[in-house]
Amino acid sequence: MARFRSNRKKKNVFIKPTVKQPIVDHVTGDKIPKSFVFSRGKLPNSLKQLEMDLRKLMLPHTALKLKEKKRNNLKDFLNIAGPMGVTHFMMLSKTRSSPYLRVARTPQGPTLTFKIDEYSLAVDVARSQVRPRCPKELFRNSPLIVLSGFGTGEQHMKLTTIMFQNIFPAIDINTVKLSSCQRIVLLNYDKETKLIDFRHYSIRLQPVGVSRRLRKFVQNHQAPNLSTLQDVSDFVTKAGYGSESEADDDAATVSLASDIGRVNRASTKSAVKLQEIGPRMKLQLIKIEEGLCSGGVIFSDYGNGGEARNQENQEDEEGDEEDEEGDEED
Amino acid sequence: MALETDLMETKKVPTRRKPRQNKGGKAKKGEKVFRDKEKKARIDKKMQKLFCKRARDYNSDDDDDDDNDELEPEVGKENGGPLGFEEASDANSSGEERENGPDADEEKGDSEDEGYEIQPGITKFTEGCRAFKIAFNKITKKNVSDDPLGPVLSGHKKLVAEKLAEEESERKVKGLAKKEKHSVREQGHVMLENFLGPHEKFLIGVATKGVVKLFNAVSKAQNAQKGLNPSRSKDAKVLGKRRRSAFLSELRKKTSQAAGTSSKGTKSTGAEDDDGPAWAPLRDSYMLTSSKLKNWDKMEDTSVAHDTGGMPPDSSSDED
Numbered sequence: 001m002a003r004f005r006s007n008r009k010k011k012n013v014f015i016k017p018t019v020k021q022p023i024v025d026h027v028t029g030d031k032i033p034k035s036f037v038f039s040r041g042k043l044p045n046s047l048k049q050l051e052m053d054l055r056k057l058m059l060p061h062t063a064l065k066l067k068e069k070k071r072n073n074l075k076d077f078l079n080i081a082g083p084m085g086v087t088h089f090m091m092l093s094k095t096r097s098s099p100y101l102r103v104a105r106t107p108q109g110p111t112l113t114f115k116i117d118e119y120s121l122a123v124d125v126a127r128s129q130v131r132p133r134c135p136k137e138l139f140r141n142s143p144l145i146v147l148s149g150f151g152t153g154e155q156h157m158k159l160t161t162i163m164f165q166n167i168f169p170a171i172d173i174n175t176v177k178l179s180s181c182q183r184i185v186l187l188n189y190d191k192e193t194k195l196i197d198f199r200h201y202s203i204r205l206q207p208v209g210v211s212r213r214l215r216k217f218v219q220n221h222q223a224p225n226l227s228t229l230q231d232v233s234d235f236v237t238k239a240g241y242g243s244e245s246e247a248d249d250d251a252a253t254v255s256l257a258s259d260i261g262r263v264n265r266a267s268t269k270s271a272v273k274l275q276e277i278g279p280r281m282k283l284q285l286i287k288i289e290e291g292l293c294s295g296g297v298i299f300s301d302y303g304n305g306g307e308a309r310n311q312e313n314q315e316d317e318e319g320d321e322e323d324e325e326g327d328e329e330d
Numbered sequence: 331m332a333l334e335t336d337l338m339e340t341k342k343v344p345t346r347r348k349p350r351q352n353k354g355g356k357a358k359k360g361e362k363v364f365r366d367k368e369k370k371a372r373i374d375k376k377m378q379k380l381f382c383k384r385a386r387d388y389n390s391d392d393d394d395d396d397d398n399d400e401l402e403p404e405v406g407k408e409n410g411g412p413l414g415f416e417e418a419s420d421a422n423s424s425g426e427e428r429e430n431g432p433d434a435d436e437e438k439g440d441s442e443d444e445g446y447e448i449q450p451g452i453t454k455f456t457e458g459c460r461a462f463k464i465a466f467n468k469i470t471k472k473n474v475s476d477d478p479l480g481p482v483l484s485g486h487k488k489l490v491a492e493k494l495a496e497e498e499s500e501r502k503v504k505g506l507a508k509k510e511k512h513s514v515r516e517q518g519h520v521m522l523e524n525f526l527g528p529h530e531k532f533l534i535g536v537a538t539k540g541v542v543k544l545f546n547a548v549s550k551a552q553n554a555q556k557g558l559n560p561s562r563s564k565d566a567k568v569l570g571k572r573r574r575s576a577f578l579s580e581l582r583k584k585t586s587q588a589a590g591t592s593s594k595g596t597k598s599t600g601a602e603d604d605d606g607p608a609w610a611p612l613r614d615s616y617m618l619t620s621s622k623l624k625n626w627d628k629m630e631d632t633s634v635a636h637d638t639g640g641m642p643p644d645s646s647s648d649e650d
Contacts, residue, residue: 044515099518118520128522146540171544173551173577181544186537199533203541252538254545272541274534280522 032169034061035088036077038068040102043094046121050099051092053122053279057185057200058090059139061169074293081106088167089292101283102293103163109291110298112163114283117195122278134277138202142168143183150189156288156299157189160196178256184274194301196285200278205270208253213238547580 037055039048055064063086077089091102099119104111126132145168150161164187171181181203188197207215213235217224229235252272256264264270288299526534 046516046519096514116518118518120520120522124520124522128524130524144541144544146537148536148540173544173548176548178545178548181541184537184541186533186540188533188536197529197533199537201534201537252542254542255549256545272538272545274537274541276530276534 032061032085033087033167034085035090035167036063036066036081036086037090037092038066038072038077040074040091040093042070043092047092047094047099049121049123050119050279050281054090054092056122056139057143057183057278058167059142061142078107078292091293100286101281103167104292105163105166106292109289109293109295110159110163111289111291111293112160112285113287113289114196115286116281117284118282120280122200125276125278125280129275132277133202133204133275138182138277141180141182143185143200144168144171144181144203145185145187148186148188149191150187152189152191156285159288159298160285183277194284196283198279198281198283199276200280201274202277204273204275205254205256205264206273207264208269208271211236211238547577550580551577 035058037051037058039051043051055062055066063084080086081089087106089102089104089106091104093100093102099116101114101116102111103114122134126134145164147161147164150157168185184201184203186197186199186201188199189195190197210218213224224235226232226235229238253269254272255269284301285299286301287297290296290298
């Protein structure tokens, strides 16, 4: 048994680099970004769930089962992060006023602090759907990220863009397999409200130009019900009803580079269907700090005007810290 | 039963088997009836006396229970006619009364006689019964007020009411506190409707566009290199050239499109961001990021102000 175990361990150790190295090649030389998602202070249950959802979202390059204790401080995580190659921290915290999400690059920052105005869990999203779809295979590959509306020219938006781009491994267009693109994370910045919509979708491809019946027939492997038809040919020729969502936009059709699965062939066109999974958040960028949860404030939503602003921010920080401490005491 | 077996034995004396059996059977039947009567009579008489005696001596509940146990097998039918002295003694003695029931016809006289003989001071059966009946009926028909506040005492009533009110108010306060806590805990947590709002549709549209852009770019890039074998040096060169030129042109197309319409601008930037990280040198922010990162490396030794000089010196003015 001991032998067997040791073999296993070796295997595990061996497999990991084989998965990652080919992706690293074409990139700028960055390692694959890895992340920790953890909480600062005590979180209520729903936020804990949000934390789990975020971890799932960050899969596969994240610690899904990261254990945190009350006495763990930021330094503990930072100490582990170095040897583990963790590049990003996502920290959830809760004050009396609202929950906060901090996204930071390790080991030296910067840190973006978002206020979570609204959030919904993956469970809520699934509950709101008639047919929630969330197979485990989705989480084998890291999601694509789409940032929209971030090109406002403001420096802090640029920084945010960079941060979120680098939080997931880069894609090389020439070598990427489309079958590995199964999820997408969307960040949409609304200029007027200054809120960022955070969404997480699964990507599904469907062949275009085939009637719904045929498609279902091919996908489901089930004998169709022909009792209402006069002839077998009706099954193919009858159009059936088409719902609004069935209407194929040209905008959503794609010709594939290679076959994906049994149904979506390279020769045919496919429609891209997105279905929401995972958490949904409405974020408000509040503050950007230079260091890891410390250091000078690059941007702050609160104040206005150079040094005064900085001072204010520092005060704010102190206030925040006090708040957090108060929460912990509770 | 001892009696029965005795009888059997006396009959057994005659010689033959079969007829004997038959006879025995017949005889048994006949005997049984007779015997039953006899037995009943005997037992009843004996027991009757015993019971009467016991009833007279009756004091505690335990005795009564015992009696009941003994008597129960004997009790066949219930007879309405109760016996006076037992009634008078206690309600608990009803068991005995029952026991006397079946043989009431035979024994009545005796028992009554006995009753009169032994306890002459007690009220007559009929009178006592009626009085008892009336009293019992009164008790049973009496309506006790079913007030949850408890007994009638007014002071107590007030106290209870006060207590209840207090409890209620306490509960209210607790409930409020709980609600508040819950609302703080669930702050920002939003339940979703079952339909997709226009905003959601818009977001899905944006995401779909991004995906489509990426997929198209990928298919273009990968279709171009389909026929070529990257392991051959000649092809590899061609591949390299194609990759660069094709991809650059692809990118330029996007940016030009973006410049065309403002609405497309956001979308295309999204798409650009989408495949941006693969080609850092092509991003607008390439130099910016790298310099920034460099600065962050230096940050430990250099002052903060110097670092901010790298990127947001103009940004600070922008923000304001």
